[in-house]
Amino acid sequence: MTTGFFDGISKARFEGPDSTNPLAFHHYNPDELVLGTRMEDHLRFAVAWWHSFAWEGGDPFGGQTFIRPWHPLDDMSGARFKADVAFEMFDLLGVPYFCWHDADLRPEQGNYTDNVRTLNEITDYIGEKMEDAGTKLLWGTANMFSHRRWMSGASTNPDPDVFAFAAATVKSCMDATHKLNGENYVLWGGREGYETLLNTDMKREADHMGRFLNMVVEYKHKIGFKGTILVEPKPQEPSKHQYDFDAATCIGFLRKYGLEGQIKLNLEQGHAILAGHSFEHEIAVATSEGMLGSIDMNRNDYQSGWDTDQFPNNLPEVALAYYYILKAGGLTTGGTNFDAKLRRQSLDPVDLIAAHIGGMDVCARGLKAAAAMIEDGSLDTNLAARYQGWNTPSSQAMLESDLESITARVVSEDINPMPRSGRQEVLENIVNRFV
Numbered sequence: 001m002t003t004g005f006f007d008g009i010s011k012a013r014f015e016g017p018d019s020t021n022p023l024a025f026h027h028y029n030p031d032e033l034v035l036g037t038r039m040e041d042h043l044r045f046a047v048a049w050w051h052s053f054a055w056e057g058g059d060p061f062g063g064q065t066f067i068r069p070w071h072p073l074d075d076m077s078g079a080r081f082k083a084d085v086a087f088e089m090f091d092l093l094g095v096p097y098f099c100w101h102d103a104d105l106r107p108e109q110g111n112y113t114d115n116v117r118t119l120n121e122i123t124d125y126i127g128e129k130m131e132d133a134g135t136k137l138l139w140g141t142a143n144m145f146s147h148r149r150w151m152s153g154a155s156t157n158p159d160p161d162v163f164a165f166a167a168a169t170v171k172s173c174m175d176a177t178h179k180l181n182g183e184n185y186v187l188w189g190g191r192e193g194y195e196t197l198l199n200t201d202m203k204r205e206a207d208h209m210g211r212f213l214n215m216v217v218e219y220k221h222k223i224g225f226k227g228t229i230l231v232e233p234k235p236q237e238p239s240k241h242q243y244d245f246d247a248a249t250c251i252g253f254l255r256k257y258g259l260e261g262q263i264k265l266n267l268e269q270g271h272a273i274l275a276g277h278s279f280e281h282e283i284a285v286a287t288s289e290g291m292l293g294s295i296d297m298n299r300n301d302y303q304s305g306w307d308t309d310q311f312p313n314n315l316p317e318v319a320l321a322y323y324y325i326l327k328a329g330g331l332t333t334g335g336t337n338f339d340a341k342l343r344r345q346s347l348d349p350v351d352l353i354a355a356h357i358g359g360m361d362v363c364a365r366g367l368k369a370a371a372a373m374i375e376d377g378s379l380d381t382n383l384a385a386r387y388q389g390w391n392t393p394s395s396q397a398m399l400e401s402d403l404e405s406i407t408a409r410v411v412s413e414d415i416n417p418m419p420r421s422g423r424q425e426v427l428e429n430i431v432n433r434f435v
């Protein structure tokens, strides 16, 4: 018995690049080997419950445009129906993973005990569906930004009762993630930041957040959760200033509070852009520190300056992202989560399917381009050539030396460096052969 929500839509199939069917995969072919690994195992696609099933199509100027049979989500039968539809979509797309916030799954009950009761009820239901379907949980997380109780932050809230509510909420979400064999647990601090310094004690808030994250790690070990704990950087929105600004800021924060080796990063394309970076920059920062965990794949509108969370559709950007991911050894416990929502005029169930097919296809194409760049090797050769001066024993010895000895050598050998081309256009032309 199906819900009928996707009536008339059949399972998406790989039909190859020449097919003109907009609901077929042209590039995503799960079993195809890329650098010796199945495409599905490289990309590890996940559907985001919040954008795909909970979101109602609002924007700052208007409310709901999507009228789904489970809206508004005010009872558990609606929540179960929504889960049935979600698993139908996972099957139609052939996507191996999904992700959730507690608030996407169960109706808000207004108090902790009932929130946990309903979360447990719906995650038991989802657990049974996972067993039947073989779909897996990439990560769970707590929504500590929508309800008004979180308006001044969660772990950084000036009110210790909110800190307590946040601790208990994260515990319940970690328990549910563990129960469903989640492969990661994510913390995104949309309200862990501030609007004005005039009412904010920044040092105290950072210390509270550092302690909170340590409690999360302690609890992970206590319950034997084997997944990876991830924090997700974003510079602003909804807070004016967010403490987890970008990958570099998060890495510094994690080190300061003794959490390196315990927590990695969940990087999002649109958040990189909001921080004034490219996605590949954020990925390279994380991989250079061994802290890449997972990615949230989407795209911002470059003109509006908002976190528009559109489905990805920019091949060169996606290809460079996977290039740096592959070079660092791939996504390991992470995956490619479509933290992406439909445009609010895209009302129909078929739009939801088309959006994911397009996103999966552009990622597959990007992955293949990235693999081809690696196999070609010219980018690597150029990079190695640029730094080859450092391969000599005397250059290496300099790093163990000191300013005075180096100065003596500059004078005695009359060192007078000649600038060399960085060859950016040549390198961009190489990339262009693959995208």
Ligand code: XLS
Pocket (backbone or CB within 6 Å): 101, 141, 186, 187, 188, 190, 232, 234, 268, 296, 307, 339
């Ligand atoms: C919002 C974030 C959010 C996290 C999970 O901008 O991307 O969706 O991924 O809380």
Ligand code: NI
Pocket (backbone or CB within 6 Å): 268, 270, 271, 307, 309, 339
């Ligand atoms: Ni986002």
Ligand code: NI
Pocket (backbone or CB within 6 Å): 188, 232, 268, 296, 339
């Ligand atoms: Ni995200």
